[in-house]
Amino acid sequence: MERIPKAVYTPEFRAEAVALVFRDGLKASEAARRLAISKKTLDNWLMHSKAGKLADIGSNRSPVSEQEAEIARLRKELAETRMERDLLKKAAAYFARESLPGTRS
Numbered sequence: 001m002e003r004i005p006k007a008v009y010t011p012e013f014r015a016e017a018v019a020l021v022f023r024d025g026l027k028a029s030e031a032a033r034r035l036a037i038s039k040k041t042l043d044n045w046l047m048h049s050k051a052g053k054l055a056d057i058g059s060n061r062s063p064v065s066e067q068e069a070e071i072a073r074l075r076k077e078l079a080e081t082r083m084e085r086d087l088l089k090k091a092a093a094y095f096a097r098e099s100l101p102g103t104r105s
Helices: 011-022 026-035 038-049 065-101
Strands: none
Touching: 011 026, 011 038, 026 038
């Protein structure tokens, strides 16, 4: 199975996520859930923010070309499609087993 590429967050998104915790008083786990990011990612941003280095996150990354961004998007889409396919296979097998005579429990 292929690895899903890491998400790239804008500095504005990071700042808003940190503000949800510090300014609005949400717990980190609740803010992470609302933003659909991992709690560990938000914890790292909070730690960097307290140290005054939130803006430095991701500054050592090279810019992503259009082709690289498109490849990453397509890989993510392919991984999601494969997961959906596998789920549908399992569901089809389950319902096929239910419809065969003598296989009901």
